[in-house]
Amino acid sequence: MNMKILPLVWNVNLGRQQRPVNNHTDYSQQRLSLLKNPQNDVFERSSISFKGERPEDVPASRAPLEKLYKYHLTCLCCGREMIEPEEIQKLANSGVLSCNAPEAIEILNKYEGNMHSVEKEVFGILKEKAKKYPDLNFQQILTLIKDEHEKPLIATQFGIFKMIEKASENINPELKKEIKELIEEEKQLILEGNNQFRRKRFVNKFEQILSGRKNSATKEHLIRLANKLPTAYEDKNAFIVKYSTKPADAIGIRLLSYSMCTIEHVRPKNPKTTNGENHLFNYIPECMRCNSFRQDRPMIQQLEEHPEMFFNSQRLMNRLVDFANRGKLSKWYIVKIQDRVKQESEGLLDLNIDNLNMSRKMRREYAKLQEDPVEPKYTVDDEMAELRAVYRPKTQQENTETEYRGDFNKKKSSKNKNNNTEDITPKKKTNKELKREQIKRLHQAKYGKKREETKRR
Numbered sequence: 001m002n003m004k005i006l007p008l009v010w011n012v013n014l015g016r017q018q019r020p021v022n023n024h025t026d027y028s029q030q031r032l033s034l035l036k037n038p039q040n041d042v043f044e045r046s047s048i049s050f051k052g053e054r055p056e057d058v059p060a061s062r063a064p065l066e067k068l069y070k071y072h073l074t075c076l077c078c079g080r081e082m083i084e085p086e087e088i089q090k091l092a093n094s095g096v097l098s099c100n101a102p103e104a105i106e107i108l109n110k111y112e113g114n115m116h117s118v119e120k121e122v123f124g125i126l127k128e129k130a131k132k133y134p135d136l137n138f139q140q141i142l143t144l145i146k147d148e149h150e151k152p153l154i155a156t157q158f159g160i161f162k163m164i165e166k167a168s169e170n171i172n173p174e175l176k177k178e179i180k181e182l183i184e185e186e187k188q189l190i191l192e193g194n195n196q197f198r199r200k201r202f203v204n205k206f207e208q209i210l211s212g213r214k215n216s217a218t219k220e221h222l223i224r225l226a227n228k229l230p231t232a233y234e235d236k237n238a239f240i241v242k243y244s245t246k247p248a249d250a251i252g253i254r255l256l257s258y259s260m261c262t263i264e265h266v267r268p269k270n271p272k273t274t275n276g277e278n279h280l281f282n283y284i285p286e287c288m289r290c291n292s293f294r295q296d297r298p299m300i301q302q303l304e305e306h307p308e309m310f311f312n313s314q315r316l317m318n319r320l321v322d323f324a325n326r327g328k329l330s331k332w333y334i335v336k337i338q339d340r341v342k343q344e345s346e347g348l349l350d351l352n353i354d355n356l357n358m359s360r361k362m363r364r365e366y367a368k369l370q371e372d373p374v375e376p377k378y379t380v381d382d383e384m385a386e387l388r389a390v391y392r393p394k395t396q397q398e399n400t401e402t403e404y405r406g407d408f409n410k411k412k413s414s415k416n417k418n419n420n421t422e423d424i425t426p427k428k429k430t431n432k433e434l435k436r437e438q439i440k441r442l443h444q445a446k447y448g449k450k451r452e453e454t455k456r457r
């Protein structure tokens, strides 16, 4: 079996993301860089391959992201390099992993780096055992070693049940009885063989029993304990016992499937709470494990459970920005998803997209998005400082300049936006060139807005 894998040609520049401050909302800096590098625009125009530069031109489809799967994106949450679903599908369809363990291991070796920790541990055990039993397949090996892994599993499970019973000693006798009955039922299932215990099912029943009880420290404690029961994706013993009954190729696929690249809804698709839409602007690549583990819970919770997301999400975003700059992804997607991630993480994940090459037009639109209704972050002072730095050497005009700025600030704070710019130009000004520059800039700022309003009409 010759599975070819595309070499990783996209250079993830980790150094680039290390800027301590995310200043993408700082309009003045964007403008400054634009003034300094007018060729940015030329580059942007020549490289763009996405039609339209407006957000509404971006299709809702997830296809643009799916096309990037083959470049081995890293997971938003855990940061693992993800496997293209097509690759896993091909392996599953071929059934090739039913073969004896040594051959299956040869096929899976190249994916070892993609595997999650439990899968990697189990793969390690399979490799070890395959040396000793080269004629057995994955299932036969797991069956052979099942007992030695079931013992510690049962000890852990029964230990947690004991803790739950102890913690529920002081609650209402009715509930206590119900909990005891549920635990006895589950113990029975465990001892029947093949450890049919499933944490998800248990926790659901458990929470149902406690649902009538008002929130308290005891209830929280009980639920926390129930969630400590081992599952196949967190515990190698649970994995081995659970999968010892599955076909060999299913075991092989399971070692990879949780590392598969999937699409996550940044705003969860939960009609009861948020109803995150099915749109590219709400999609971000994430591995299957992180995706299914999060379910439809808020992103802020995922972040609390996985603070490594602070690093990993920026790493993925750098990659996506790179694709957008190469015309493989919409630039508006970058801007929108940056904003969406920030919203859903309650401002905590404020990803840096400074490296996105925006056209002049897009930059203007983007700046408008950034202006919140309260007050834009840049000030007239910033703008004037920029102008001075870029266009004017220090001269005797400095004094009149200060006077002029003070005057303008007053007008701005009175929110009278329809002021004629002529009125606020100092009469004492003698340097005509400077004056023209200033008027031109102010007009530009207003002109942009007016043109936008006319368009909407």
Ligand SMILES: [Zn+2]
Pocket: 075, 076, 077, 078, 079, 080, 286, 287, 288, 289, 290, 291
């Ligand atoms: Zn992940």
